[in-house]
Amino acid sequence: MRVWPLLSGVSGYDRAIARSTRRRSVTLRLTHKLLAGAVMLACAGLAQAATLTISCGTVGQDYDSCKRLTDEWARKTGNTVQLLSIPNSSTEILDLYKKMFASHAADVDVVIVDAVWPAQIGEHLLDLKEAASDEVKKHFPALIQNNTVHERLVALPWFADVGLLYYRKDLLDKYQQPVPKTWEEFTHAARVVQEGERQGGRADFSGYVWEGKAYEGLTCNALEWVHSDGGGTFVDNTTGQISIDVAKTGGAFDRAAQWVGTISPKTVLGFGEEEARSVFQNGNAAFMRNWHYVWDLLQGADSRVKDKVGVALLPAGEAGQSATLGGWQLGVSKYSRHQKQATELVMYLTSEKIQKRRAIEGAYMPTYPALYRDSEVKASSPFFGELHDVLEKAVPRPAAITAARYNAVSASIWDAAHEVLKGQTRGEEAAKKLKDDLSRLKGEQW
Structure with missing residues (x-):
């Protein structure tokens, strides 16, 4: 057996051990620095999250x-x-x-x-x-x-979004009614379909559901009724002037009031978007005014009107068609x-x-x-291609011009319309009062 001599001083073996130790020390120091840097970066990331x-x-x-x-x-x-x-x-x-x-x-x-x-x-x-x-x-x-x-x-x-008219394609075909182009044609078609369905045993069926509650949704409906008849936009979006034609605004209000209790249920006066959608989606109405968002819901697996619904622009009045932006x-x-x-x-x-x-x-x-x-977008919805032009012509509410007072302006509009819908006043009386109310809100300027 070979015996290693006891070596004095620094042997080659000792130098090798020393070099190895130094390398391990440098490696450990570098590792510690890298780990510290990683921890700092992680902390920085957490701080930014x-x-x-x-x-x-x-x-x-x-x-x-x-x-x-x-x-x-x-x-x-x-x-x-x-x-x-x-x-x-x-x-x-x-x-x-x-x-x-x-x-x-x-x-x-x-x-x-x-x-x-x-x-x-x-x-x-x-x-x-x-x-x-x-x-x-x-x-x-x-x-x-x-x-x-x-x-x-x-x-x-x-x-x-814009206001749109949804209708039951199958029921218009059943009662041989065309898609209505005017408010008169619309009222007639809604009445014909409603009467036919009720005679068939559906006592709760309605011709038309819409947003009749006293809130912003009614302001949108009222703007469409009035603007389509040439009655103005309540407040001119450019000049800020009160733009109410009392006779035409009153006539538009009165026409809508005639729907309540005839082609629309009396409960429509408490309907918002979702209440109207619920009635229509459950198959209990021929027409509905609502926003574009409901289309996909009407085509859902749980919808009773899936594949039975068409969409059109809202009917025209004396001045043409109108849709609220x-x-x-x-x-x-x-x-x-x-x-x-x-x-x-x-x-x-x-x-x-x-x-x-x-x-x-x-x-x-x-x-x-x-x-x-x-x-791909056009293929996803049958009427997307037509909506570009509708958007470019849609009527904005007078929010920008009336600024901080818009909420009060809108409340005055929906209150005036709601009073007529409830039968508590006539259209022209409500329109005249609305014109005075908006003039007071404006003062010298908005």
């Missing part, structure tokens, strides 16, 4: 769509998104926002904004003009203009603690790519004109 709260619509499929898309964005970015529960009524949503903004609450980061709200709550929203500079020119110009307050782009269009936008609260991430979320949700998906999957009307020429 945010929990955002967004208010989405609660009507129909709006909530589910928003939840699905915000979850997708959250997975891609590492952020978390919570959905704020909000009322169904647009009037109640606006009241909620005003209370939150008055206290500068940071509880919500992204808000859904009705087409008539930018001038009312714009001061509480971030200016998105710089962030959306490349996208602005791609949207319908009227929508960008609507969302611009004192040269600040306070919201980005999420989806557009609607739709929803997304804005960022200036009280948000996460403004950068909230802006990025808004840009994602309102992008052309996401709007195309929503158009195909949920029949939402895009705010990008180019998508109305997209073959």
Whole structure:
């Protein structure tokens, strides 16, 4: 057996051990630095991640769509998104926002904004003009203009909307009625179908359901009735002048009042969008006035009218057809603690790519004109191709011109119409009083 001699000084073996030890020491120090750097980067990432709260619509499929898309964005970015529960009524949503903004609450980061709200709550929203500079020119110009307050782009269009007439194709065929083009033809067709169905044993069947409750939805209906008869837009959207033709406005109100208790149930005076949709979707009405969002719901597996529904422009009055411009936008609260991430979320949700998906999957009307020429979008809904022109001609409510006073203006309009619908006053009397009320609200200027 070989015996290793006891070595003195620094042998080659000792030097090898020393070199190995130094290498391990350098490696350990480098590893520690890398681990420390990774921990710092991870912490930085966690610091940048945010929990955002967004208010989405609660009507129909709006909530589910928003939840699905915000979850997708959250997975891609590492952020978390919570959905704020909000009322169904647009009037109640606006009241909620005003209370939150008055206290500068940071509880919500992204808000859904009705087409008539930018001038009312714009001061509480971030200016998105710089962030959306490349996208602005791609949207319908009227929508960008609507969302611009004192040269600040306070919201980005999420989806557009217009008032439309839904009808039962099968029942019009059954009773040999054409799709009505005028209010007179419409009233006649609704009466014929209603009488025929009731004689067949359906005592609860109605000719027409619509938004007759005293709220913003009734203002939209009233604008369509009056404008189609040449009675003005209540307040001129350019000059701010009161534009009510008393005789024509009164006549339009009286015509609608004649529907209540005849072709429409008396309970229509308490209907909003969803109440009207429920009756129609359950097969209990021949016609319905509603927004575009209901189309996809009417074609759902649980719908009793699936594949039996047609869509048309609202009937024409003396001055032609009219449709109220609607739709929803997304804005960022200036009280948000996460403004950068909230802006990025808004840009994602309102992008052309996401709007195309929503158009195909949920029949939402895009705010990008180019998508109305997209073959996949057009194939997803039988009348998407026609909606481009309807949007360009749709009538806006006088929200921008009346600014902070619009809510009072709209309340005066729906109250006047509702009084006539209930039979408590005649159309011309209500129109004259409305004209005086709006003049008082305006004063010298809006």
